[in-house]
Amino acid sequence: MSDDKKRELKDIGRRHFLRNSAVTGIAGAGLASGLGAGAMMQSRQARAAGENGIEVAPGELDEYYGFWSGGHQGEVRVLGVPSMRELMRIPVFNVDSASGWGITNESRRVLGDSARFLNGDAHHPHISMTDGRYDGKYLFINDKANTRVARIRLDIMKTDKITTIPNVQAIHGLRLQKVPHTKYVFANAELPIPQINDGRDLEAPDNYYTMFNAIDAESMEVAWQVIVDGNLDNTDADYTGRFVASTCYNSEKGMTLADTMRAERDWVVVFDVEAIEAAVAAGQHETLGDSPVPVLDGRKGSKLTRYIPVPKNPHGLNTSPDGQYFIANGKLSPTVSIIAIDKLPELFDDAIAPRDTVVGEPELGLGPLHTTYDGRGNAYTTLFIDSQVAKWNIADAIRAYNGEEVNYIRQKLDVHYQPGHNHASLTESRDADGKWLVVLSKFSKDRFLPVGPLHPENDQLIDISGEQMKLVHDGPTYAEPHDCILLRADQLSPSRVWTRDDPFFAETRAMAEADGITLERDNKVVRDGNKVRVYMTSIAPQYGLTEFKVKQGDEVTVVITNLDQVEDLTHGFCLVNHGVSMEISPQQTASVTFTADKPGVHWYYCNWFCHAMHMEMTGRMLVEKA
Ligand code: K7E
Numbered sequence: 001m002s003d004d005k006k007r008e009l010k011d012i013g014r015r016h017f018l019r020n021s022a023v024t025g026i027a028g029a030g031l032a033s034g035l036g037a038g039a040m041m042q043s044r045q046a047r048a049a050g051e052n053g054i055e056v057a058p059g060e061l062d063e064y065y066g067f068w069s070g071g072h073q074g075e076v077r078v079l080g081v082p083s084m085r086e087l088m089r090i091p092v093f094n095v096d097s098a099s100g101w102g103i104t105n106e107s108r109r110v111l112g113d114s115a116r117f118l119n120g121d122a123h124h125p126h127i128s129m130t131d132g133r134y135d136g137k138y139l140f141i142n143d144k145a146n147t148r149v150a151r152i153r154l155d156i157m158k159t160d161k162i163t164t165i166p167n168v169q170a171i172h173g174l175r176l177q178k179v180p181h182t183k184y185v186f187a188n189a190e191l192p193i194p195q196i197n198d199g200r201d202l203e204a205p206d207n208y209y210t211m212f213n214a215i216d217a218e219s220m221e222v223a224w225q226v227i228v229d230g231n232l233d234n235t236d237a238d239y240t241g242r243f244v245a246s247t248c249y250n251s252e253k254g255m256t257l258a259d260t261m262r263a264e265r266d267w268v269v270v271f272d273v274e275a276i277e278a279a280v281a282a283g284q285h286e287t288l289g290d291s292p293v294p295v296l297d298g299r300k301g302s303k304l305t306r307y308i309p310v311p312k313n314p315h316g317l318n319t320s321p322d323g324q325y326f327i328a329n330g331k332l333s334p335t336v337s338i339i340a341i342d343k344l345p346e347l348f349d350d351a352i353a354p355r356d357t358v359v360g361e362p363e364l365g366l367g368p369l370h371t372t373y374d375g376r377g378n379a380y381t382t383l384f385i386d387s388q389v390a391k392w393n394i395a396d397a398i399r400a401y402n403g404e405e406v407n408y409i410r411q412k413l414d415v416h417y418q419p420g421h422n423h424a425s426l427t428e429s430r431d432a433d434g435k436w437l438v439v440l441s442k443f444s445k446d447r448f449l450p451v452g453p454l455h456p457e458n459d460q461l462i463d464i465s466g467e468q469m470k471l472v473h474d475g476p477t478y479a480e481p482h483d484c485i486l487l488r489a490d491q492l493s494p495s496r497v498w499t500r501d502d503p504f505f506a507e508t509r510a511m512a513e514a515d516g517i518t519l520e521r522d523n524k525v526v527r528d529g530n531k532v533r534v535y536m537t538s539i540a541p542q543y544g545l546t547e548f549k550v551k552q553g554d555e556v557t558v559v560i561t562n563l564d565q566v567e568d569l570t571h572g573f574c575l576v577n578h579g580v581s582m583e584i585s586p587q588q589t590a591s592v593t594f595t596a597d598k599p600g601v602h603w604y605y606c607n608w609f610c611h612a613m614h615m616e617m618t619g620r621m622l623v624e625k626a
């Protein structure tokens, strides 16, 4: 066939496809199920009008907040669901020009030593819990790229703590203790390394190991680390507070792809948090190098862990919202393994064998990666290779495992394409409500207008409130949301303006007080050797100082307090040719430090649109020649 002919056929195919979808748009999602997933093009009009009967019109508010990881882009994104509108971006492990994240002193304090890294790889966002329910206080997320864990304060939607985990490399799986509350953030370090990693054992992989880490959610200090056999991929906690389970795809401790696939089975390692705490309290730990963190040995034979064999190279691990099961997703096996949590005390008592905790192993399709739940006994598993979501019934899968003839598969729905995580509304809590399912598809291929060789990904929204899953929305996203979490809008209450005594800028306030400055009033330059601190206020459309003078070579800190009280009235401060830019929201104080290395006149201007005279909101830094 000639290339022209091929193109023509492709065009006809596409026209047909579009015609179908126009019909679908009028008929609504209810009728569309018979047309198949491909026809659900009305979704591109940002509509979600499925069984839930919801359409979010302009000016209307969404019922759910969604927090998306930004993958190797490094941030967290806030979306409204079901509209899938992007509401906000929260810089975490990235540098952000608009807010000044990574530039301001306040953000650099949060970043600490790791401010030298300009990148990150954010995978798993999870919201703090009290008694198995989201409490809306914090969101935690891992950085695989630079071995960090960050905390976002959900009242101000800013990252307020970042901790680098010592002695390990590449934090991947991250989950929170659910019960009695989020005391610990559990974080899996994926890649085994020599201990201590100071040049010893380079060629002796047998001596490498990795560790399971618990971080205190309030102090954000590492509470303890547990050495494991193999490696660690994903993790989740139970609803008793005692057990956490992690998948291991590299029981072989292989150093190459082929090595990691040699064994027929890998495992799920279960951690007994109570036993670990008791061992730490009893002083049964060591420390490594100059890190003070207690390190315990949880390798095979330890009383702190148990290793449950599962089919090779498992990936996601997800606790069912009824608290009954850990489900490990097969990846290289078409199955998932259902582990009964109520059998784990017996396992730790050595009353049963590890495999006796597996009560079901349903075959779902090719490449199961992650499972989520509707709170009605059904599970939804992404099938990466099949490009589908399989809806299946847990109780029926257990019956089938026990020899009954029962079909546990409820439905398979095509998604576009190659899904990784999926996430149902409130699924990680006791309140799993089975309304919406987000599927994070790694490939979008032909679903959107082409934008060059780099394609967006495709986050699809599926209505799961009825018997059948219904695809209602395509949402293109920039690289690479690995995961997301949904909670009801009423479970969060973000601030509308800053409070003047917010700890986020407490250190800056303390510095001002030491300089005899009242931030809410003073516009002054304070000199301290070659360090100059410039304090000013802002009220639309003016800075408190329209000029200030420094000497070439001075280290200048500009501190701005936004006195505007009006909601949404954010100012900026951008100093031309100095790489300086930041946000100052209503009642916020923000600061930035730089060297005035060039004599002359340097204009600064407000870069957040604030007023009709926003363009005129400017000032000059006058730098005298040294
Ligand atoms: Cu991409 Cu959760 Cu890091 Cu699976 S992970 S897909």
Ligand code: CUA
Residues within 6 Å of the ligand: 540, 541, 542, 570, 571, 572, 606, 607, 608, 609, 610, 611, 614, 615, 617
């Ligand atoms: Cu102030 Cu724009």
Ligand code: CA
Residues within 6 Å of the ligand: 249, 250, 251, 252, 260, 261, 262, 263, 265, 266, 312, 313
């Ligand atoms: Ca393996």
